[in-house]
Amino acid sequence: MTIRKKRAITMVLILGIAITMFSCALMTMSFRKMQADTYVHTSLLNTTSAISRLNYALSFGKPLNKYYGLDELLEETMSLSEDILGIEVIDKEGTQITTCGQTLESVRQSGAGEQYILKKDSIYTFVPFDAGMLVMRLNISGVLESTRNYISFITRVALCVLAGIFAMTLLCFLLYSGDSISVKRMRYTGIIILLLAQGVMSGISMHYMDVSYRESVEKVALATSRMVETDINAVIDKGVSYSEITGLDRYLSHLVADIPELSNLVIGERTSGSLNNTSEFKLSIKGEDEGRISLLCHYNQNQINNIRRNNIIDSLILILIIVFISLEAINFLTKHLEMKDQRKDGELYLPGFRLFVFVEGIAFSLDLGFFSVLSSKMFSAMNLPDSMSFLSGMPNTMFSAAVLIGLFEASSLIRRFGMKRMLTFGIIMGIVGYIFCAIAINLPMLILARFIFGFCDGIIINSIRLYASSQADPEIHTRILVEYMAAINLGVSCGVVIGGLLADAASYTTVFLAGAALGAVCLLLIWFAGFPRRQEAKEEMSFLIAIKELGKPQILIFMVCVVLPLYIATLFVGYTFPLFGDEAGFSNSMVSGCLMINFIIIAYLTDPISEWAMKKFSPKILVPVYMVLQTISIGIFVVTSSVWAAILALVLTSLWDCFGMVAMDLGLDHIEGTNTEKCTLLQMLFGKLGMVIGPVAITTQLGRGSAGATGVIVVIMIIGFILYMISTIVFSKGRSKESDQPCKGGHK
Secondary structure (H helix, E strand, C coil): CEEEHHHHHHHHHHHHHHHHHHHHHHHHHHHHHHHHHHHHHHHHHCCHHHHHHHHHHHCCCCCHHHCCCHHHHHHHHHCCCCCEEEEEEEECCCCEEEEEECCCCCCCCCCCCCCEEECCCEEEEEEEECCEEEEEEEECHHHHHHHHHHHHHHHHHHHHHHHHHHHHHHHHHHCCCCCEEEHHHHHHHHHHHHHHHHHHHHHHHHHHHHHHHHHHHHHHHHHHHHHHHHHHHHHHCCCCCHHHCCCHHHHHHHHHCCCCCEEEEEEEECCCCCCCCEEEEECCCCCCCCCCEEEEEEECHHHHHHHHHHHHHHHHHHHHHHHHHHHHHHHHHHHHHHHHHHCCCCCCCHHHHHHHHHHHHHHCCCCCCCHHHHHHHHHHHCCCCHHHHHHHHHHHHHHHHHHHHHHHCHHHHHHHHCHHHHHHHHHHHHHHHHHHHHHCCCHHHHHHHHHHHHHHHHHHHHHHHHHHHCCCCHHHHHHHHHHHHHHHHHHHHHHHHHHHHHHHHCCHHHHHHHHHHHHHHHHHHHHHHCCCCCCCCCCCCCHHHHHHHHHCHHHHHHHHHHHHHHHHHCHHHHHHHHHHHHHCCCCHHHHHHHHHHHHHHHHHHHHHHHHHHHHHCCHHHHHHHHHHHHHHHHHHHHHHCCHHHHHHHHHHHHHHHHHHHHHHHCCCCCCCCCCHHHHHHHHHHHHHHHHHHHHHHHHCCHHHHHHHHHHHHHHHHHHHHHHHHHHHHHHHHHHHHHHHCCCCCCCC
């Protein structure tokens, strides 16, 4: 099929403009998040000395509300930086003890571990000490100003990139003779142009962010020098001359221990030379000659390089997201041009179907990278005993319970109302659930919101899988599943990163509202996908009919010993890994980036790996192999509790999923009389039962850390594997005995 050159050029330019604008938005959020992080970190350094003195004074048993030097200490801390607008002191119960400066409102942590909260006119950050917490109100204008400068910079870069896209498009398309080109050529040419343009734009942005971070390190050293100067002058004000002060080296060693960017601090005579990886700051010491004494700040280059590397990883993740969206956009557009004339009423339109699944995957996975952390924070905010820690997993449990409820009558409802109406209802439930998540202020509200949201996942995913399994033509069945698996995993890989970035740059509420908005877009795409209004049934199908299949012992054992443990094992990716990332100090975007590895591997490698595995081995062999590999991969993380083991387990479990999920779907084919649709319904049922049981089982062990809690998954997998292998041996012996018995008529 061909397309006119003018139309092709116009389409590529429109895609280029849309993707470049989206790229600018992602990069701006990433930059703002980095600026807020470094700004808050620098500001917190100003409290290091005050916290040490406060803890020392309170260590003698004096109550916080009787510490009479508190106001003076707060004023001294505020004098270190003009960015500190106010400080509020609260005790462990959150009761206000005193304030200094302008605090405007009483802001509290929404959960343990939250470092700061962005408000319209301020940043509120939290500094814990032994008897309570300092809540500092910081001036946000510096972050906003640097963000505005970045927006101006990235806009100029974007305009240059768009000019480059226009020039490359004209040059490439004009190389082809004639007035038209093939859609296939347009696809590959457009992909190359868009990827090159976004690669250049992302590289320039990455360099800008790296320079900004290195400037922030200088600000850390400057803030440290001001703190040292203030502390020394505070001692001199008490009647001690500078030459009589002792223990300066010990003081500096204690101070630098709380500043990861610095490796050493040295006070001495001011020098005129310069040293590598060192900054020198003049100290104004009372009673001493101006400029005679200086502070040498030696940088911790390893720590700085690690953070720079993490920033680069963040940028590369954004590049991948832009690449995926570019590929999906150009592929959809060109496939639509190729297939639009073949579209028939009442028949699934695959380009529209893939686009719907891709956007739906983005919309309803935005909170995947942080939701378990949010649940844990809300539980911590309730100050309940550790014996009730299972409540932090209840939002996930209720989500899975709602999915399970929606599953019971999914098949019959599809036949009764049609895919289009079922999916529309599911998307609406997802939008409502997201809105309730956005307004949830405590754990009970979040549990209710997640229960509502669960119907979305239950209806959409279950309906599509059941719709595919009901197809009489195996080729259509396979095509639907392949398109679905590729699109949903790419969508989720993009959504989890975008959601994590939004959470860091704005708030969890913003993420939920963005998800609701994308859900509204999905409502329009349902109609474009061409789902049939009704589906003719060859035989009656319902949950009650399917569950009768459990009367066959082999099917029951397979569901309990294989499907249930393997679905519980999937919680390592979506539940325990984010918790581990939070423990390890990963940002939301870093956790999301790691999770993206899982979805990318499954999206691109399922087809080749599963095809190779199924040709070499039967599902009967692959299923136990899959269980063993998953158990070993997760077990390595449980035993070592290290970052490298967690990431290795994430990669390995993703690779095994590429063939394991397919093998599990076909794992009952060797049993005579099995029905694909009924077995699919049962697998979904027991899979969701695993998703209900898993979070509760894991959270009861969270006191041992996320790695220790993940050990529950390994134990369940081992028990399931042993029971399944025993049953396989028993049934194999039973068949052998039957084969040895002569049949009627004397034949075996």
